[in-house]
Amino acid sequence: MPTSQRGTDLPPAHGALPPWSVADLPAPPPFSIRNAFKVIGPGAIMAATSVGGGEWLVGPAAAVKYSAAIFLVATVAIVLQVLFNLEAIRYTLYTGEPIYGGILRLKPGAKFWAAFYSILGFFQLGWPALAGSAAATLLGAAMGRMPGAPEQATQGWIASGLIVAVVLILSFGGTIERMLEQFAWTMLAVVFGFLVVVNVLFVPAAHWWQTFTGFFSLAGLPQPMDWALIGALAATAGSGGMGNLTVTNWLRDKGFGMGALVGAIPSAVGGHEITLSHVGTVFPTTPANMARWRDWMRYVQVDQVWVWGLFCFVGMFLNVNLATAVIPHGTDLQGLAAGAYQAEYLSRVWKGFWFLTLFNGFWVLFKTQLGNTDILVRTITDAVWMASPGARAASNIRTIYYGVLVTFSIWSAVVIQSASPFQLFKILANMAGVVLMIAGVQIFIVNRRFLPPAVRPPLWREAGLLLCAAFYAFFVYFVARDLLRGWF
Numbered sequence: 001m002p003t004s005q006r007g008t009d010l011p012p013a014h015g016a017l018p019p020w021s022v023a024d025l026p027a028p029p030p031f032s033i034r035n036a037f038k039v040i041g042p043g044a045i046m047a048a049t050s051v052g053g054g055e056w057l058v059g060p061a062a063a064v065k066y067s068a069a070i071f072l073v074a075t076v077a078i079v080l081q082v083l084f085n086l087e088a089i090r091y092t093l094y095t096g097e098p099i100y101g102g103i104l105r106l107k108p109g110a111k112f113w114a115a116f117y118s119i120l121g122f123f124q125l126g127w128p129a130l131a132g133s134a135a136a137t138l139l140g141a142a143m144g145r146m147p148g149a150p151e152q153a154t155q156g157w158i159a160s161g162l163i164v165a166v167v168l169i170l171s172f173g174g175t176i177e178r179m180l181e182q183f184a185w186t187m188l189a190v191v192f193g194f195l196v197v198v199n200v201l202f203v204p205a206a207h208w209w210q211t212f213t214g215f216f217s218l219a220g221l222p223q224p225m226d227w228a229l230i231g232a233l234a235a236t237a238g239s240g241g242m243g244n245l246t247v248t249n250w251l252r253d254k255g256f257g258m259g260a261l262v263g264a265i266p267s268a269v270g271g272h273e274i275t276l277s278h279v280g281t282v283f284p285t286t287p288a289n290m291a292r293w294r295d296w297m298r299y300v301q302v303d304q305v306w307v308w309g310l311f312c313f314v315g316m317f318l319n320v321n322l323a324t325a326v327i328p329h330g331t332d333l334q335g336l337a338a339g340a341y342q343a344e345y346l347s348r349v350w351k352g353f354w355f356l357t358l359f360n361g362f363w364v365l366f367k368t369q370l371g372n373t374d375i376l377v378r379t380i381t382d383a384v385w386m387a388s389p390g391a392r393a394a395s396n397i398r399t400i401y402y403g404v405l406v407t408f409s410i411w412s413a414v415v416i417q418s419a420s421p422f423q424l425f426k427i428l429a430n431m432a433g434v435v436l437m438i439a440g441v442q443i444f445i446v447n448r449r450f451l452p453p454a455v456r457p458p459l460w461r462e463a464g465l466l467l468c469a470a471f472y473a474f475f476v477y478f479v480a481r482d483l484l485r486g487w488f
Contacts, residue, residue: 009285011450015105017386018279020095025283025292026260028299036302041181042250043307046085046239048184049371050308051191051315054236056364057133058429059316060323060342061333062233066222068214068324073230074237074316075215080468081238082309084436085247087443087457087465089300092248093257093293094455095280099248100382102446103439114383120438121242124431125376128163128412134365135159135416137339141358146340160413162366166373167409171268176401177253179267180374187367188311194360195318198346198353203325211321215313227482231475232429238312241432245439246375247304249382257296258283265378266398276397278386285454293455372428377405430479433472440469 014020029035062070088099095101100117104110135158140146147155169183170176199208221230235241252259263276283289326345327333333341339361346353381401384391391400444465447456457465 009452009454011282011452013449015102015450016107016109017101017105020279021261021281023258023261023281023283024286025258025289025296026255027292028295031295031298036299039256039299040303040307041184041254042177042247042256043303044184044188044311045177045180045250045371046243046247046308047311047315048180048187048367049243049375050236050239050312051188051364051368054233054240054429055315055319056339056361057333058229058232058236059320060327062229063320063324064327064329064331064333065226065229067329068211068320069217069219070221070230071211071215071316071320072218073234075313076471077234077237078309078312078316080464080471081244081312081436082304083461083464084244084440084443084468085239085304085308086300087447087461088245088248088439089251089256089304090455090457091443091446091451092251092259093296093300094451095282096252096258096260096262096277097280097386098252098382099245099439099443099446100379101280101386102450103442104383104386105450106442106445110387114387117245118380118383120431120435121376121379124241124428124435125372126408126411127428128159128369128416129428130365130369130372131159131162131166131412132156132416134162134362134369137358137365138362140340140343141355141362144354156416159416162369163409163412163416166370167405169370170374170377170405171402175253175264176267176374176378177250177264180250180371181254183367183370187363191360191364191367192311192314192318194356195315195322198357199318199322202346202349203321207325208321211317211324214320215317225478227475227478228430231433231479234472234475235432235436236429237316239308240429241435241439242375242379243371243432244436246379247308249378251300256300257293265381265401268398268402276385278392285452290454373405373408377401377408380404430476433476433479436472437469437476440465440472444469 010022011020029039059074091097091099091102100113103117104113106113132155135155136147139151139155139158143151169179172179238244239247249265251257252262253264255264258281261277261281265276283293285293322342327341331341339358343354343357343361346357378401381397381404384400385397395403444462447462
């Protein structure tokens with residue numbers, strides 16, 4: 001029986017994909033702080049991916065150029081992206097499908113949106129910017145100076161080695177989500193431990209307060225404004241586009257809500273028994289199911305607000321706080337100059353800080369390259385898996401995932417040899433704003449059309465979702481305007 005005829009407590013329509021199955025919502029563990037640490041995880045993966053190029057490259061560059069007084073932009077961006085994430089996750093908790101499943105159900109149809117987001121994902125994440133930056137940082141840590149033109153070939157080969165390392169990491173763990181989660185918690189501990197120590201040792205207390213107030217006030221945008229830089233800051237202060245959507249894939253694979261009944265993408269090694277349905281499962285909104293729903297939402301709030309959102313804010317704050325304390329105001333930070341300045345300044349106290357600072361920067365960038373690779377590959381994989389019966393008949397989800405991963409890795413190893421990592425990152429960052437602008441409106445439509453009234457968001461959250469789309473449309477407009485002016 002079509003879902004539209006099953007009753008008002010089930011989805012009123014199923015759109016361009018087949019109807020969902022129906023089952024009761026699995027119960028989460030009783031809510032407690034101890035259980036929260038067992039249940040959460042996708043927020044940590046997202047934080048490990050998010051605290052990367054934005055904090056290491058864009059944040060310090062914008063702060064040193066304009067001062068921390070403009071960083072209300074970053075605070076608003078993080079708050080709006082938290083809301084964006086929660087509303088995308090709402091669909092996944094109810095159906096077990098990533099939010100891409102809801103988007104594929106919209107007109108003009110699944111194949112159109114599968115192709116659209118695969119292409120959009122490639123334009124945002126198909127450039128190995130952070131592998132190149134991580135390679136330069138690692139090489140600089142070993143050499144005692146930042147690499148220049150004579151070391152470009154060596155840097156390219158190191159970047160290619162890091163791309164191979166990403167493939168190996170994503171090949172183990174039972175499920176890819178599980179391996180990413182374990183890696184994420186470790187890297188967050190290493191990176192944030194270092195940042196806290198150097199901020200405490202080298203930044204005066206008064207400067208901490210000055211930086212903090214800059215995240216919650218805005219005296220006006222300085223002129224002339226580098227809109228590409230500020231647009232990149234607004235996007236990468238959080239997860240930046242495709243990452244915000246892909247958190248729903250990780251939640252499904254982790255088994256949140258109805259995701260426990262759908263399956264996961266298995267790793268190449270150790271994931272032989274895992275299957276993944278191409279269509280989700282929904283639950284009738286009975287009192288028992290709604291009580292479980294509220295408990296799941298509490299875990300989601302912890303995962304997204306107190307793990308992902310908090311780590312994003314603290315990561316940006318600590319990097320900006322350190323950069324503005326040790327780098328002269330107005331310095332033009334291109335490429336990896338922020339890390340080089342910080343490493344040089346700290347090494348005046350102890351030479352070992354040169355290596356430690358850049359080695360920390362390497363992990364910041366490498367873990368983000370790891371996460372971004374998975375985001376792009378699983379976006380294409382899930383889109384193909386849900387939209388194409390032919391692909392499902394010809395192959396399994398694991399073969400598709402690793403086929404896309406190997407293809408992308410070969411492309412990355414080629415393109416990293418001939419392009420500037422910093423210029424590649426600017427492409428990545430500004431395309432993220434385009435994704436957030438479009439997907440914000442689509443999530444609003446998906447939740448309105450496919451969720452029964454009992455699990456739909458309140459009006460204020462729908463308004464916040466549209467505000468998020470408008471916020472990024474603002475930056476997309478000015479970046480596009482400056483780009484067109486440069487051309488003509």
